[in-house]
Amino acid sequence: MKSIKNLGLCLTSAAALGMAASAASAAEFDGTITLGAAVSLTGKYSTNGGHTKNGYDLAVERVNSMGGVEVGDKTYRIEVKYYDDESTPARGAQLAERLIKQDGVKYVLGPYSSGMTKAMAPVTEKYEVPMVEANGASRSLFTQGYEYLFAVLSTSEQYLASAVDLRAELAEKEGEKPSDMTVGGAFENDPFSQDIRAGVLADAEGYGMEMVIDDKLPPEINDMSSTLIKAKAKNPDLFVVSGHSKGAALAIRQMADMQVNVPMLAMTHCDAAQIIQKFGSDAEYTLCASQWAPSLSYSDDYLGKASEFAADFEAEYDYAPPYQAAESAAAVLVYVDAFERAGSLEPKAVRDALAETDLMTFYGPVRFDETGKNVAKPMVLYQVQDGEYVVVAPTKWAAADVRYPIPPWSERK
C-alpha cells in the first residue's frame, strides 16, 4: 500500500514538474544515502509522528524524482530507514543506537517532540553522527554544547511570544497599561510545553503582567475542566494552552462546552490538531503559534513555493500540511544541501557543511547558530478567521488584522 502511494507520488510530482520520469530512473544513481529516523508511529505522539514521516517522505520522493543528490561527481538517491519509537524516550535512545550501530546509518533525521530528541541527541553526539531535527524545540536541547545537532525550527520560547506582545499592544491601543493585563496558562508536563511556559512567564514578566493561572496538564490529557473553571473565575486577559495536538483539541472542545469566555486565546498545535475541521465555528478567533504558514512567500527549487508544497502535500495525503510536516520536509532539504556542498559523504564533512548552512527553503530561511538552532526564521501567529488560518502577526507577514476581543459564547452562533 505504501509503495503504491510512493509510486503515485513519484508520478504526480514528475508530471507536475514537467520532467521526464525516465530521466530519474534508478539506473542513473550511483548509490543510496540512507537517513535514519525513529518517529512516533504509535503512542501519544502518533498524530504528529505521522505528520513528521509524511513530511520526510514527500521531500525524499521529490528530491529523488528530480535527479537525487549530487555529491562530488556522483549522484545518489536518498531513502529513510524508519523505526517506531512508540512515543517513549526509553525506546528513542535505543533506536538511535540501533540505527547507527546495527544499520550503519551515518545521518539521522530527528524524531517528533523535544523529549524524544532529548533522548536521542546524546547518542548521535557520542557517535558523531549528525542529526538534523525538525520537531524538538525545547531550549534545553541547545544548552548542552551538542555539535552534531541541528534544528530547522524556532525554539519554544518564541512560540507564544508574539501572542503576549499582541496582548500588550492591544492593551495600549485601548488605553490600558500592559502591566494591568493578566495571563492564564495551561501547559502539558513535557519538555516542549514546559519550555513554552518558561517563555510565556519571562515575556509576561517583561511586561509586568500577572500570571493568574499556571497549571500543568498530564501527558494523557483528557480533561482540563479544573483549569477552565479557574479561567472562568479569574477572567485572564490572555489564556494560553500548550499541550501538543491533544491539548489543543481538548481546550477548544471544553471551552465551548463550558462556555469559558476569554478575550484572547492563544495555543500551539492548532493546525496539527485540525481544530477547524473538527470543531468548526468553535475554533474561531483562536490564535495559533506556527513555525510556518502556506501563505508565506518563501520558496525553493525542490518543493516550490510554500503554497505549492501545501497543495502537493494535500494531494498526496488528503489533508492540509501542518507546520510539523513542512519543517520535517525542510530538514531533508537541509541535508541535501549539506551533502552537495560537502562534496563528500563523510559524517564530519557533512556536519561541517551543515554548520555552514545558509539556505532558503519553502519553509523559510535556515541558518544555524553555534548551538545548532535555526536563527534565521521567525515564528508566525495565525488566527482562525471564518474557517481559515490567517496570519495576523508579525506585521511583516500579516494578511489581516487580529479579531479582538473574542465575543462571549452567548453572542456566538
Added chain:
Amino acid sequence: MSEATQTTGAAVKTRKSMGYLAILIVSVIAPLLFPAYQTQMAFLWIMVVLALTWDILGGQMGYNSFGNILFFGVGMYVTAVLQVGLFTDVTAYNAAKGGEVLDPTLGEYLLGLGVGLGIAAIAATACAAVFGFGMLGLRGHYFAIGTLGLGIAAGEIAAGWDYIGAGSGMVPPRFPGETGAREEFFYYLSFALAIVTFFALKRIYAGRFGLAINAIRDDEDKAEAMGIHTTRYKAVGWCIAAFFLGIAGGIVGNIVGFIAPRDVAFAGVTYGVWMVLMAILGGKGTLWGPVIGAAVFHITQELFWTYLLGWQRVALGLLIVVIVVFFPQGILGFLREKFPERFGYKVQPKEAGGSADPAEGGAR
C-alpha cells in the same frame, strides 16, 4: 543413600557447573563479538533482574505485586540526582529552559555512579520497608490492587517536582569515556547485577527464608500458626526485590540517557507489566523460570520491533494471549509437566497415568 545415587548427584553437579560456565563464557564474549548489540544484550540482563525480583513475591510468595516499578523508578532518580548533585546544583541542571552542562571526568563519573547506585539501592529498600509494613497486611487481590497505585502515584509526584526536572525529565551526565565504551561498560555492569541477583536469590530460596515464603504462598494462615511472623517475612522479601530493582533502575537511567517520569522511570505499562509477563512466561515460582522468560520475551520483542513495524504491540499482545492460554504454567512449568524426570521428580509407572500433576506427587 546408595552409592549409585551419589554418583548421579555428582554428575548432575558437574553438569550444572558446566552449564553455568558455558553461560558465563558466552555472556562475557558475546558483547565483544557483536558490539553493535551491546545495549540490547544489556537490556536482556536487566530484564532478567526485573523478572527475578518480581518472582520473589509473585512466584515464591504468591503475592502479585504491580508496584515493583516504584523501586525501579526511585533507584533511577536517586542515582541520577546523586550523579549530578555531587558536582553541581540539581535544580539549575534540570531547568526547563535549558540547564547547566556537566562534563565529569571518568573518575568523577564513576564516583557519582557508584555512590548513586549504592544510595539508590538503600533508598529503594527503605521505600519497600515503609510500604511493605504498611501494605503487606493486605492479602491476595487486595495487596495486588493496593500496589497498582504506587507506581502511578510516584510517577505523578516525579512529574510535578521541579527539582528533578518535573515533566521535562532529567538527563544523566554524559559518559566520559571513548565512543562505544559506555555500552560495553553498562553491559558488564548489567551482567554483573543479574549474576549477583541470581545467586543471591538461589542462596535465599535454598534456606529457611525460602521455605518460609513458600509456606506463606501455600497457606498463609497455617504458616502463621506455625509461628512464622508472616508480615515481617513478606516485607523483607519485598525489600530484597527493591534492593536489586533500585540498582537496575539506576543502570537503566544511564543506558537510556533520558529519564522521563512516566515513560522511563515509573513506566508501569512497559517495564512494570513486562516484569510480570516475563516471570509468568518462564514459569513463576522457579529460579530459572524468570530467567528463561526474560530471555524469550526480550528476544521476541526485539524481533517484533524490527520486523513488524507498526504492528509490534499487536503481535506482543497476541503473544501474551497465546502464552496464557497454552502455557499457563510458563515454559518451565510446561517442560516440567512433559518431562518430570528431568526435574528430579520420580514418576511411578503405574501412577503416571493417574496423577495429573506430577509436581503433586513428586519430591520437592
